[in-house]
Amino acid sequence: MNHDAYDDNYIRSILNGVKSIAMVGASPVNVRPSYFAFKYLAQRGYDMIPVNPGHVGKTLMGKPFVASLADIGRPIDMIDIFRNSSHIMPVVEEALKLSPPPRVIWMQLGARDDAAAEKAEAAGLKVVMNRCPKIEYGRLSSEISWMGVNSRTLSAKRAPVPTQGMRLSLNRTSFGGGQTAASDRAAKNKTEST
Amino acid sequence: MTDRLPGFSTIAVHAGAQPDPTTGARATPIYQTTSFVFNDADHAASLFGLQAFGNIYTRIGNPTNAVLEERVAALEGGTAALAVASGHAAQVVVLQQLMRPGDEVLAARKLYGGSINQFTHAFKAFGWNVAWADPDDIGSFERAVTPHTKAIFIESIANPAGSITDIEAIAAIARNAGVPLIVDNTLASPYLIKPIDHGADIVVHSATKFLGGHGNSLGGIIVDAGTFDWAKDNKYPMLSEPRPEYHGIRIQETFGNFAFAIACRVLGLRDLGPALSPFNAFMILTGIETLPLRMQKHCDNAKAVAEFLSAHPAVSAVNYAGLPGDRYNNLQRKYSPKGAGAVFTFSLKGGYDAGVNLVSNLKLFSHLANVGDTRSLVIHPASTTHSQLDDAAKVKSGAAPDVVRLSIGIEDKEDLIEDLDQALRA
Incomplete structure (x- = not known):
């Protein structure tokens, strides 16, 4: 699996396929990126679970924080890890102990641990690294186009007006896999030099 | 499903534009409005905090302009773009994100005369220094790099004589110097040259020229290639340091490989103010289709x-x-x-x-x-x-x-x- 560039269909199949997402490292502080990524995914209809041992007893968008993945107590489809690269492996090891294990491990923008990815993939999980699910969902649905971002997709169908809890179609025509060719190159160079 | 991807002409017609959500209008509507109502106080706060996708005020973003931005980003192969009032505005907004008083931009001597004036006189008043190099002598760029250099600026096809710049050679010098390469692609347009494919980190346009193409509307565009690591060595604090006005978010950390385009919008356009009229964006978009x-x-x-x-x-x-x-x-x-x-x-x-x-x-x-x-x-x-x-x-x-x-x-x-x-x- 090439983790420098992801085909749009790979990301699309994950975001269309999962229903429940546990966010490890979710923050109740409303100016943290994890807070607004959590909020966006909840608004787009995902069943979100905040995981953070430091905030047990509090809630995020009405969902109670749990201390660990084991405490969720029901099957989850995807784990979105909002932690630095150095804290990824223990989360993946914990995820693999779940029964049933999640189908997807997603590491946030800036986070990448190739050894942890290999371990998850060996157990049959799909892995995404160094991406944000909010950005990818906004991109494939073209909602992110409001900010002048290149969604790298086209559609001649009427655009939806997003409402609370609404899932948007991600099935627009892609005109480039992964990030753009240039940003893929840059990401690859950066990985090799670190 | 085939693996064929849409080509340049298809992107020139379609990218960024989909039938209007409320009316079904097929052409991109001209959203000639200054402001956009919020759903509620929470929505407003999310938008102001850069936490949600949406519109606030046309000086920062507008749906017609957004179509133009995505269109040009797609044609250039960039991650995102920002439309501004003119090519000159694009240059000021780009450099405002990169330069502090005492910093230096290294520019090709062969530039549009108006750019030479802007760099020599207006930028000098900001305390930004300009070093000039000769695009016909690649070594002159290498020799002109100093510890104060923050960017290299060239034209792909240079005004006035239509000379062609060796973009890859200068991109290599920029990479070694750890600074972004900015390419003004006005005279080539992405139909002829895509500077990002040759190592550019930022592309700027006077959209007034071939993009709009009909001599009827001023406009400028900034395209982010998504290639530059703004956090490295803390050389670009506008992108790497917490922004107090946005609750301490770091632009690069939050927006990843389209952080530069966002910085140009939420720091540059917001504070300097050279917004593009939605009507002009519409005219330029119509031009780009052909x-x-x-x-x-x-x-x-x-x-x-x-x-x-x-x-x-x-x-x-x-x-x-x-x-x-x-x-x-x-x-x-x-x-x-x-x-x-x-x-x-x-x-x-x-x-x-x-x-x-x-x-x-x-x-x-x-x-x-x-x-x-x-x-x-x-x-x-x-x-x-x-x-x-x-x-x-x-x-x-x-x-x-x-x-x-x-x-x-x-x-x-x-x-x-x-x-x-x-x-x-x-």
């Missing part, structure tokens, strides 16, 4: 006119990279194989006076200070666009007193040649 058709015709006409002029007894020299034997012909074959663009210069044996006569005798060519119009244009740079430069700088930037600049339009080439012929004989 960019591939127009650009090829511009190039084909320009080549025919350049060939005619180079055989003319009144002409002493033609600078057109599309002519075999031109000093930029090899670079043109590498970087711009579909054509050498439509802006070039030639010199008259009769010198300055012959140039003035030619301009006044032409009937079809318009004498004005623009390029990249459907109409063919002529100007005498030494007395107009480059008149504020001293004589030595005029020669160095390709605007010597005997030089006439043409911007070839999309009329019938036979009519253009006939007009030039009668004017040269008169």
